[in-house]
Amino acid sequence: MSFSEFDLIERFFSGHANRDDVVIGVGDDAAVLNVPTGQQLVVTTDTLIEGVHFPIETSAEHIGYKSLAVSLSDLAAMGAEPAWATLSLAIPAYDEAWLTGFSHGFLELAKTHNVALVGGDTVSGPLSITVQLHGLVPDGQAIRRDGASKGDLVYVTGTLGDAGLALAGLQNRLNLDPVILKRLRQRLDCPTPRIEAGLALRGLASACIDVSDGLLSDLGHITNKSGVGADIILEQLPLSVDTEQYIANSGDWNIALVAGDDYELCFTAPANNKIESLLKSLGCTCIGKITQQAKIRCFHTDGSLYESGKTGFDHFAV
């Protein structure tokens, strides 16, 4: 039996979304795509490495899901609508069960967000997954990192710290109840890309980023690019019951401030009652405000300062 790279792509990765704007998809030297007039192209790429971006024992299905989810999260942070993906997959050997699981996780999420897989490359090598994702945004409406102004409020979607808590449990840095760990792990393995929130934020948010390296690190990109600072109120941080309990017991706010992998959106918007109500109705939580001084400070509600002493994850920090 001969089983080629071309068969592999066709066999495992044909069940993605069909889109009319795909002129040529997988199976030629390159894909050919129609970008509608009045729309700008939004492009992001992410590489996931075993043991770095997901624990080695992560299921193939969750790896497939997450490898697309992290790129969807980048598009969400730009206010872009997902459209087309390419996938570069390095695998040590042909493994039917693994490929079945991986492609299922990837393709189910692709269908959910109407993403067509238009190109790919499969090679033999240490497990490594690179997804490039293309989205569309009306001309001039992409949400940048550099638009935050003094007085803007700082918001996040969802809850913070769950993925970091799960990772700490998996790595035996914390001793967690197995039921709680299982629940938290869902957040680590299957983060929800906030595409709908990102689309809703067009024209509302002054700056936006997704929280992949940790809140302080990622909000730091907004404040650095915008030439501002921020004051955060710890007790306003949105937390799951599990993470709230952990912080109540440990006093360790860093799990919500510097642990990454939550893939929530952190964004700023003008302080305005109408916008505040709208964002609240979208499930967003106000966690602080933009200041003039070029640093991020964390306060308790009683006004006392909390020194985190840490920043977020960096692959090459020395």
Place this chain on the structure above:
Amino acid sequence: MSFSEFDLIERFFSGHANRDDVVIGVGDDAAVLNVPTGQQLVVTTDTLIEGVHFPIETSAEHIGYKSLAVSLSDLAAMGAEPAWATLSLAIPAYDEAWLTGFSHGFLELAKTHNVALVGGDTVSGPLSITVQLHGLVPDGQAIRRDGASKGDLVYVTGTLGDAGLALAGLQNRLNLDPVILKRLRQRLDCPTPRIEAGLALRGLASACIDVSDGLLSDLGHITNKSGVGADIILEQLPLSVDTEQYIANSGDWNIALVAGDDYELCFTAPANNKIESLLKSLGCTCIGKITQQAKIRCFHTDGSLYESGKTGFDHFAV
């Protein structure tokens, strides 16, 4: 000293082409790009793994060059004009000399072809490079694989077999004179993407592919997609002096037929004196013709059949 991923990208990869159509480049969650009205987007992605796509002792500069060259070659095969690239780089550790060499090789070629680097991801892991390249082609003018018709002539650009011969020498499968090996190795490490030829072929070629896995394998994609076959005349294959000499001594035509990595274009065009003259003036060589029977046959000029017995490189052939 702290040296972050963001510094890394800014430090080593800022010297690429500047393009007016880049609205947001490196440094946000995603790039934002303007696709001109009347143009279609052409997208390709390729992953290069050490020891698979380049010998382990390949210089960082040549790895940087080749990682972009192979994607440029895909765009050439579509008749597309290069525009924007993203780069995902997994490296085992921060190595200033290696990054300097790699980025130099990558960026010099990017500038040559007016390619802007608009996004990237750097992670720690076994050496692996994924480049995604975007090009533009006027609506409907992309050159596909499925347009070859019976009676069309088959052409290639440049010469075939040099890269395969170099690899065989490097792997000690052949004993080559060091001067010859050095000359051939230039073709293996630094293939010339045939962008100009690809642009010239718009409206002329009926089908096109780049020769990465070997002539028979890649021409096979054209014939399979087009539902035709092809007859090739061995003595018409364009060869360098070194490869011609090797074949004269060994009778081993497979070095030109099944060895990959040449990154020349293989294409078909209607049999027409005017087109033939034009293609000849572009440096293209006619090597055979498209037939009705669904297979590729190789003949000597005396009419005798040559049985290759091999196909091209496949990562997952078992």
